[in-house]
Amino acid sequence: MTQTVELLAPAGDLDKLKMAIMYGADAVYLGGEAFGLRTSSKNFSLEEIKEGVKYSHERGKKVYITLNIVPHDEDLIGLEEYIKYLYDINVDAVIVSDPGMFSMIKRTIPELPIHISTQASVTNYETIMFWYDLGVRRIVLARELSFEEIKSITNRIPKDLEIEAFVHGSMCMSYSGRCLMSNYMTDRDANRGDCSQPCRYRYHVVEEKRPGEYFPVIEDDNGSFIFNSKDLCMIEYIERLVEAGITSFKIEGRVKSAYYVATIIRAYRIALDEYLKDPKNYIYNPQWLDELKKVSHRDFTTGFYLGKTDKDSQVYSSSSYVRGFDFVGRVLDYDPSSGIATIEQRNRIFVGDEIEVFGPNKEYFTQRVEKMWNDKGEEIEVAPHAQQIISIKLKKDIEKYYLIRKRKED
Structure with a gap:
């Protein structure tokens, strides 16, 4: 029996949600006006979430709501009421990284499905089983895992546990996106949804005994973008993603345009359908990668899937996008x-x-x-x-x- 695989799209606003669904997404993930990690996207009002859920469910698609900040006490105010509202309008699940927020949700609405966010840095079987024993039935893996590590995990987990993983989009240079640079440099807390993306800044080196003398990290008068990761792209590895036991292919990009979402989802939809139609005779088509390059993007990388990343996973010359x-x-x-x-x-x-x-x-x-x-x-x-x-x-x-x-x- 062919494995069922979900194509999961980002939705930064209602228009992007509808485009994602129209262009082939099986499910979308989105944030409300609080508790999520993308304050720079427009996000959804309560009424817009309700409309998005209705639109998606009428077409047989699912909606997951991000509650994945690393909260301080003040960030938890109003969570119970929000959870009750989400449950009443029939959202399919919420995405959580913090154990305290997890406990509050379980206490408020025990029946509401919870997915564990990539921000929780889940990288091993024992952590997965910890969450499974608490009732979790989907884990979004940390980005720092290889195919071999993922396969080792999925070979051991219960059959009713789903594994979700990012397969395309921007990469954070910090471990599972848990960055402190933004807070330190701009007083904007990345772990509370307000990242200023200092990894995309240009940097020079200053030696402690030579204050004011700025040395480029490489021999370039423009400096070096030493933290600037390439974009993840795994469309060439659909077969290996499925064989590794990943049941939800997640696309990054809630702050990207509707055109970006439609183009990326369409390409992965075509590739995934081609594989699922006849896995044994599946042939990768290079035109799918060409399609992905027709939206604004950085150079592509396979991230950690093929093993530990190296110097070629970063873009050192510029933080700008490729726009063909x-x-x-x-x-x-x-x-x-x-x-x-x-x-x-x-x-x-x-x-x-x-x-x-x-x-x-x-x-x-x-x-x-x-x-x-x-x-x-x-x-x-x-x-x-x-x-x-x-x-x-x-x-x-x-x-x-x-x-x-x-x-x-x-």
């Missing part, structure tokens, strides 16, 4: 009789541009923009204004919420 393509529009409506698509523009688009059009689980197609009209029906040569409503004739039938991109101009 621009997201230029989202389809709001489509008239199949005329082939005209109504589009909300997101980046400048010109008549004559070569564009790529793609939707959920479908191959993208390319075409040249031959004519373009504004919302008054007037023919235009360029759409330069953010979120401008335009119309373009497309050569193939599409649907609402398809996305349009073009290769970035040099």
Whole structure:
């Protein structure tokens, strides 16, 4: 019997949740306005969480809520009421890292499923069984485990325990994301959801007897980004991820765009479905990796999956992203009789541009923009204004919420 594998997507707001579901996610994880580790994402109000749960459940998908901060006493105020609300609107589980918060949830709503967060740094069988004996039925593994270590764990755990692991997205240079640099340097506590990402800063070395003399860590006048990790990408290893016993593939990126979420989820959905359809005859398609590179990203790494990381897991020259393509529009409506698509523009688009059009689980197609009209029906040569409503004739039938991109101009 083929193993069931969940594709788990980030949702930074309601729009991203809907895009993640449309583009192939089996479940989403999101944060409310408190208790989660991403204050820089828009996050969800109580009503938005309720709407997101309803939208997801109507489509047979699940919603998990992050409660994964490392809390101080003041951070626990209002937790019981929040938990009761989440239970009443039928969230599928909450994600927790702190034992005290775990105890409060168990005491308040014993029936509410709890997933143990990667922030809890679970790296061994004994810790897994500690949580299992307390009623936990899903563990999000620490990022610092290899395939061999994961397989050793999953060979021993009970059959009703699920293992979740990150397979794509930004990596933290600190152990399981437990960083103190942000708090020290900017007074913003990463473990309470307010990381300022000092790992992406540029650094020089100062020798104690030469104050004021700044030496680059490498021979580069711009300094060195010595803490700047590459992005995790495991799409080439779908088969090994499944064989290791991972039952939920987690994508990082709650602060990323809806275009990012749709593109990444779509690529992993296609790859995972191809594997699950016929595991014995599965063949990796390099085009899936090419798709992942069409969103803003850093260079890719396999993290710890293939063993201990080395110097090649860091980006030393820059903290900027690789941007090969621009997201230029989202389809709001489509008239199949005329082939005209109504589009909300997101980046400048010109008549004559070569564009790529793609939707959920479908191959993208390319075409040249031959004519373009504004919302008054007037023919235009360029759409330069953010979120401008335009119309373009497309050569193939599409649907609402398809996305349009073009290769970035040099």
